[in-house]
Amino acid sequence: MEGKNPLCVEILSDDLRKGDFYVELEFKQVRNTLIVRVRGEIDMLVSEKMRKEIDKKVEENEIANLIMNLEKVNFIDSSGLGVIIGRYKKINASGGRMCIVGANPSIQKILVFSGINKLVPLYNTEQEVVQF
Amino acid sequence: MEGKNPLCVEILSDDLRKGDFYVELEFKQVRNTLIVRVRGEIDMLVSEKMRKEIDKKVEENEIANLIMNLEKVNFIDSSGLGVIIGRYKKINASGGRMCIVGANPSIQKILVFSGINKLVPLYNTEQEVVQF
């Protein structure tokens, strides 16, 4: 997915502010891979905006692969799972790969329960992804 | 109030458990001084039990002076202030001294606002009290 010494081409950052969206997205692009670092709670309030933001970045920057970093996510429900599955379908359809990193145990439980982990593999850290 | 090298005569501990009282009291006796370390929120739910517990320890152990350590207290309202003033009146009436240590800024604001600090001096640490 990316080389040993990841070359950071571009750092994009976006704050979906509290009182607005309760979630914060940080984007980092390494070649044709987009890393999305999410912070907050992913529910119906933010899922639509997240979908739009991520899709925009993917299109604008000719992204092939997507890494969703959920390290700072402390809640996800089925609206949030919908965002992940939707991004997976798009990325997969255009031949790219997608994975999730850093999900805490309670988020992992939900990802496994819903079977998403069978489509979108789970890793502990962004570093680990380098090897897959 | 107590010597330089406080000699710990007795350590008593009492848990007023969550679902019951939402507060935890730890008692430490140094000669005739009782240190009460409080943890939790002091409101109407716990004030009556706190009053009883402290008065019991004071009577049983012939306590003259009282140090209330509020370091781990994150909320107090007028019910809680009532416990402090009540203990002050008793201790003062029998010639003892009382002080508060470790109150965080928002608790301090309430203590100063209510004027309690004029009767019961505030200190930062239990160590500091040695000098008063």
Added chain:
Amino acid sequence: MSMKNYVRFHFMSRADNVSLARSCVAAFVSQLDCTLDQLEEIKLVVSEAVSNAIIHGYEHRSTEEVIIMVSIDDNNELEIIVEDHGVGIPDIQQAMQPTFSSDPTRMGLGFTFMKSFMDEIEVQSQPGEGTMVILRRHFAVNQQEAFA
């Protein structure tokens, strides 16, 4: 068993109240000696039921009302009722099937989560009148320490 404690919440059907609903119910439920894991499960279940009321029941109209009634009885049985006065569910059996959704953009997993993380679920609904989802879960008495 008689009711030990309850609270009823009336929220505006706004998307930003879903997280508020989760937090408030969790604050109430933490009166039970439950684990953090169990609390996370309760939050998820509330999030699903309240989202459904707003998305499906009220079709995203944000000025309606979602009612949540939470109660605990003497036997540490938790009951959560989420009620809306929205469009209602025409076919409850179908709606509760895993992955069924009337909205193609959604996962159809809400009811599945509710069934999985609660001991009992009961859905009452009348098209045009609204929906009431009744969720129950039993908690053991004194199962963990307070300030763990």
Added chain:
Amino acid sequence: MSMKNYVRFHFMSRADNVSLARSCVAAFVSQLDCTLDQLEEIKLVVSEAVSNAIIHGYEHRSTEEVIIMVSIDDNNELEIIVEDHGVGIPDIQQAMQPTFSSDPTRMGLGFTFMKSFMDEIEVQSQPGEGTMVILRRHFAVNQQEAFA
């Protein structure tokens, strides 16, 4: 100004629901861009008003109901209404005087805190009918960052 968001809570008049009431109102109020200090003040005010409803209004009967209505309007004006159907206040003027309490074991500071930490307070009460305390406070728009 029109109402932007509201929530209504109906609590049992139990002492352990006072902290729940504080937390729930604080969770709602945190939708406003307020500081932690301001949030602490709101918690104190809610604690005082709800304690009064339970202690004075219902004379410690724990099976009655305390109602809290919290709302924000478009102008970031917060309104908190705490209502009980208890004994009521015979002399409101006297009750609101600093250090006045009908209970010798109490401080008589509840109303003083409410007056000090809110911009406006209004008390409606009928002996035998109950009491309604209406509290208002204005918050500046966008006064602080979200994830500060």
